[in-house]
Amino acid sequence: MADSSSKTPAPSTTNGDTTPPPRKVALITGITGQDGSYLTEFLLNKGHSVHGLIRRSSNFNTQRIDHIYVNPHTAHKAHMKLHYADLSDASSLRRWLDTILPDEVYNLAAQSHVAVSFEIPDYTADVVATGALRLLEAVRSHIDATGRSHIRYYQAGSSEMFGSTPPPQSETTPFHPRSPYAASKVAAHWYTVNYREAYGIFACNGILFNHGSPRRGENFVTRKITRAVGRIKIGLQSKLFLGNLSASRDWGFAGDYVEAMWLMLQQEKADDYVVATEDSHTVEEFLEVAFGYVGLNWKDHVVIDKRYFRPTEVDNLKGDASKAKKVLGWKPKVSFEELVRMMVDNDVEMAKKEKVLVDAGYIDAQQQP
Numbered sequence: 303m304a305d306s307s308s309k310t311p312a313p314s315t316t317n318g319d320t321t322p323p324p325r326k327v328a329l330i331t332g333i334t335g336q337d338g339s340y341l342t343e344f345l346l347n348k349g350h351s352v353h354g355l356i357r358r359s360s361n362f363n364t365q366r367i368d369h370i371y372v373n374p375h376t377a378h379k380a381h382m383k384l385h386y387a388d389l390s391d392a393s394s395l396r397r398w399l400d401t402i403l404p405d406e407v408y409n410l411a412a413q414s415h416v417a418v419s420f421e422i423p424d425y426t427a428d429v430v431a432t433g434a435l436r437l438l439e440a441v442r443s444h445i446d447a448t449g450r451s452h453i454r455y456y457q458a459g460s461s462e463m464f465g466s467t468p469p470p471q472s473e474t475t476p477f478h479p480r481s482p483y484a485a486s487k488v489a490a491h492w493y494t495v496n497y498r499e500a501y502g503i504f505a506c507n508g509i510l511f512n513h514g515s516p517r518r519g520e521n522f523v524t525r526k527i528t529r530a531v532g533r534i535k536i537g538l539q540s541k542l543f544l545g546n547l548s549a550s551r552d553w554g555f556a557g558d559y560v561e562a563m564w565l566m567l568q569q570e571k572a573d574d575y576v577v578a579t580e581d582s583h584t585v586e587e588f589l590e591v592a593f594g595y596v597g598l599n600w601k602d603h604v605v606i607d608k609r610y611f612r613p614t615e616v617d618n619l620k621g622d623a624s625k626a627k628k629v630l631g632w633k634p635k636v637s638f639e640e641l642v643r644m645m646v647d648n649d650v651e652m653a654k655k656e657k658v659l660v661d662a663g664y665i666d667a668q669q670q671p
């Protein structure tokens with residue numbers, strides 16, 4: 303279980319001194335993503351200072367963390383700070399480690415879309431595989447230069463690494479990746495193990511199975527479905543184009559999974575853990591629950607489109623999370639049905655707001671996510 307030193311710092315009462323101990327400092331790559339936003343909220347609640355590395359883009363892509371952001375010019379107590387860096391730029395990684403002096407480093411950044419990784423395999427490998435190696439190497443050289451050997455590193459692994467190996471999949475299940483994304487995650491996994499073994503770095507791999515939320519990116523199948531359910535229910539859309547409906551996934555709630563990331567870094571020994579609900583459903587079952595929840599029949603709306611099939615598919619993922627349950631004391635709190643309902647509720651509300659804009663002529667109803 304987590305040691306008490308990792309909990310939210312309590313004010314010191316020795317000699318009447320009420321000065322709170324210094325905040326732990328976390329560095330997160332991928333802070334603008336679904337998991338980055340939930341992890342930031344979680345760590346701020348634990349009393350951490352959180353620094354996020356963000357990529358430059360011509361449009362702001364910080365929507366998921368805008369509600370946490372405090373403008374550093376107008377507030378003294380901004381505990382989340384953002385910095386420009388990139389996993390493809392080793393010098394930026396080392397510079398921010400030297401500047402921020404983190405206690406915990408969470409590597410969540412990725413080109414995370416499996417189908418897109420077939421379109422941009424080189425870029426995917428550069429960011430997902432070599433990017434993790436660059437960050438590990440930056441941590442190693444930072445420790446060498448500063449002696450800050452207490453730093454703890456979390457690598458976001460993926461159930462996609464198991465690929466075609468049949469379920470249930472645990473930490474000892476052989477990997478058989480089925481996409482450039484998955485092969486890159488396997489490389490990042492083994493880089494992390496190697497840096498742990500070669501240099502004694504406290505580095506953990508979290509092998510997370512699929513996880514969603516209302517903040518899930520709109521081109522992953524769960525959110526694509528719930529956005530469409532909301533829009534169809536409100537009359538903004540009638541069809542939903544999808545690919546393979548028979549693939550089965552172990553879907554949990556992202557908010558539950560970030561706690562497991564943190565727990566891994568609070569243990570005495572660095573190790574690798576599967577994080578999953580141990581429950582698996584097909585895309586078709588997701589459709590049934592999502593459409594059924596608002597009184598619709600998915601068969602009236604879904605059209606199969608070959609463009610969404612992948613050159614190689616991962617058919618069946620179902621995790622065995624017994625190690626995380628036993629060692630970390632972690633368990634998922636949100637069930638499959640609750641997750642689907644949470645996402646649909648969010649997206650019906652979102653569609654209602656969209657409808658106001660459509661009716662006022664501000665946006666075009668044909669603009670589909």
Ligand SMILES: C[C@H]1O[C@H](OP(=O)(O)OP(=O)(O)OC[C@H]2O[C@@H](n3cnc4c(=O)[nH]c(N)nc43)[C@H](O)[C@@H]2O)[C@@H](O)[C@@H](O)C1=O
Nearest residue numbers: 414416460461462511512521522523524544545546549610
């Ligand atoms: C753990 C893992 O989880 C995610 O990877 P994923 O499982 O590929 O997620 P997905 O939502 O893209 O696909 C799930 C299934 O749904 C099928 N499917 C059908 N029709 C559509 C469709 O229209 N769009 C999409 N995206 N998928 C479709 C598709 O063929 C696949 O079988 C990433 O977070 C990844 O980063 C990660 O690490």
